[in-house]
Amino acid sequence: MGLELVAGDRQEGHARISGPPEEWDFGPEFGKREVVVFTDTEGVGFELIQQAPYPGASLTAPPPLGPCVPPVPVPPQPDRM
Numbered sequence: 129m130g131l132e133l134v135a136g137d138r139q140e141g142h143a144r145i146s147g148p149p150e151e152w153d154f155g156p157e158f159g160k161r162e163v164v165v166f167t168d169t170e171g172v173g174f175e176l177i178q179q180a181p182y183p184g185a186s187l188t189a190p191p192p193l194g195p196c197v198p199p200v201p202v203p204p205q206p207d208r209m
Contacts, residue, residue, distance in 0.1 A: 143168045152177075 146165040153160050161178040168174065 143174075 144167050146167065149162045149164050151160055152163050158180065161180070163178070164176040166174055166176070
């Protein structure tokens with residue numbers, strides 16, 4: 129069962145978002161990130177922090193890996209009883 133976030137008053141089985149996304153400045157080493165603060169159905173607080181960009185990130189599918197190699201057949205083993 130997943131956790132569904134909803135804005136506004138706490139509803140049965142839903143987490144509550146505390147407000148709109150905020151921009152937090154983590155300093156020169158980490159920069160600015162958007163953060164969403166919410167509480168789960170039991171009132172436990174969480175901060176969902178935007179992930180830092182990294183050089184290998186892409187929004188497109190990766191290129192194919194090449195032709196598929198069929199598995200090598202395993203010879204049958206004699207019964208050992």
